[in-house]
Amino acid sequence: MTLSEATQPIMNAFPASDRLLQNLKDYTAMSTELLWQRQLIFLSASVLTGFYFSPIAAALFYGTIMLCEVQDLILARRAKRLSSEDGKAIFVTLVWILLNTLLSASAICVYAVSVALMQDAGGHFTPLFFLFAAALFAAMNNHQIVLALALRLILYGISFIFITIWDLWHERPGLESELWLHFFTVVFVMYFLIDSSAAYLRLYRRNLAQLETLREEHERTKIAYIAKSQFISTVSHELRTPLTSVKGSLDLINSGALGAVPEKMHGLMEIAGKNAQRLATLINDVLDLQKIEAGEMEYRISVVNAQALVFEAVESTIGYADLHEVHLECANENAEPFFVEADESRLMQVMANLISNAAKFSFNGGTVTVGCKRMGGKVRIYVKDEGIGIPEGVKDRVFERFTQLDSSDQRHAGGTGLGLNITKEIVEHFGGTIDYESEVGEGTTFFVDLPEKFVDPIP
Known part of the structure; x- marks a missing residue:
């Protein structure tokens, strides 16, 4: 057998x-x-x-x-x-x-x-x-x-x-002999060993039960997370299609391409256009967040001229700054170009988030300065505003998801609370860091430090 x-x-x-x-x-x-x-x-x-x-x-x-x-x-x-x-x-x-x-x-x-x-x-x-x-x-x-x-x-x-x-x-021997004492001692020792074995066995089984419970909770959490991600992705994509049509129509009307907007409707149409833009930004941010959580965010790494990127970011966001009655300028502190390794489109997204935040939280007539400079083997890209500033003791909340430092209905500017969190995720993927310096009532400077990529000059 x-x-x-x-x-x-x-x-x-x-x-x-x-x-x-x-x-x-x-x-x-x-x-x-x-x-x-x-x-x-x-x-x-x-x-x-x-x-x-x-x-x-x-x-x-x-x-x-x-x-x-x-x-x-x-x-x-x-x-x-x-x-x-x-x-x-x-x-x-x-x-x-x-x-x-x-x-x-x-x-x-x-x-x-x-x-x-x-x-x-x-x-x-x-x-x-x-x-x-x-x-x-x-x-x-x-x-x-x-x-x-x-x-x-x-x-x-x-x-x-x-x-x-x-x-x-x-x-x-008689009962008074030590040999009987040895026998009774052995019986006691055997009881002690059995009791100790039972105690260790109970502890082991309790730990196994706890591990099994944690494993089951983990599986349920994974299922719920997948369902949530699929729901967010589906709803966001379904919302984007009609919103694109609505936003495009509002932009055409507000631009005057379809004729002058009646005076009584002018304010309402501007509000509708701004809110359509806010909703489009929210959907894009949620989709980006879902991609980051799922590890599906795509990056095309290349050597990027940081100064050229800053100049392009300023040029592409001047219109947004004008809407907030803020002057946007590019600081050319050094004519020599600085290079970093990053995804240019994602780095442009970072710049757009930082510049739009600076414009939203600036006072009317204020100035937002964007520039870059070399700092000890790193390239620092910064956005400086003259706005309301950030109070002390809230740095750990600034980059959290769905966080607005002023959550009241009368806050200075709206937003999704996702932009800076997504920005931080993107910057850290490139091996960089993001931080800020601020003084309440005086303004804030957000800066991104990325490892400098040294490029041989073209002969």
């Missing part, structure tokens, strides 16, 4: 489960982790008992234990490769572990009993302590597989009782 055939009744009675697989993996992982600790214990016991009692018995014991240790390593590697679909292999591995446990525990018990039989009655401190250490080690480290733990404790318990009963049988 093969091992697979012998284990078939066990497989039928106990269907494979993820928990059993987890027990096997935990058991073998602990066995591997404590390998050298066990080797030191076995070697010390073999040397001591071999010196004082029988070198041949010590050598046989140590050789048998080494065979069991090698088998433990083989089983640990096998268990590590198992998956929940390997039902048959899981039970075959379990049976091999139990067989190896039987051999290992039997070798320890036979050796301890053989040493005890070489001693006089009542002088069995060494073998009894050896058995106690082995049983305590099992209680602490073999509780992952209950059958293996029970097998060891039963064999160790039989050996405990045999050694003390052997003395009582041969000496037949």
Whole structure:
């Protein structure tokens, strides 16, 4: 009969489960982790008992234990490769572990009993302590597989009782003899070992239950996150199509391309146009946020001329600044170009976010200055305004999602609270940092520091 055939009744009675697989993996992982600790214990016991009692018995014991240790390593590697679909292999591995446990525990018990039989009655401190250490080690480290733990404790318990009963049988002492004290002490020790084993087993199972709960919560969270992402993506795309038509129509009307707007409708049409733009920005920001969370944001990295980028960003946002009655200027502090490695379109998005924020939070007639400069191996791109400023103690909130420092209905400027968070994500993807300096009532300077890319001049 093969091992697979012998284990078939066990497989039928106990269907494979993820928990059993987890027990096997935990058991073998602990066995591997404590390998050298066990080797030191076995070697010390073999040397001591071999010196004082029988070198041949010590050598046989140590050789048998080494065979069991090698088998433990083989089983640990096998268990590590198992998956929940390997039902048959899981039970075959379990049976091999139990067989190896039987051999290992039997070798320890036979050796301890053989040493005890070489001693006089009542002088069995060494073998009894050896058995106690082995049983305590099992209680602490073999509780992952209950059958293996029970097998060891039963064999160790039989050996405990045999050694003390052997003395009582041969000496037949009175109840006042220390041999009876040894017997009752062994009974107490066995109770202590069983109780300790139960405590470790309860703790292990409680931890497994908590891990299972966390795993289930994690799976539910992943499902909810995927559903949320799909919902946001679908709704945002569905909103974008009609909004594009609405915004385009409002822009045509407000530009006068379809004729002059009646005076009574002029203010309402401007409000509608601004809110359509705000809604379009919100949808774009939500879509970008969803891409960042899903790791789907695309970047086309190239060498970018930072000064040229700043100039282009200023030119493309002058109209937005004019709407907020803010003067926008480009600071050319150095004619020499600075280069960075980034996605030019995404870096332009960063500049648009920073410049639009500066314009929104500036006072009418204020100036927003945009520039770049070299700072110790980095290129700093900055946007400086003369607006309301940012109070102290809120830096950790400035770059959070859906955060507006002024959340009241009468706040100075509207926004989604996503622009700076997306900006931070983009900048950090390029290996840069973003920060700001501000003084309430005086203005704010946001700056982005990116590693400078040194480019050989064209001959």
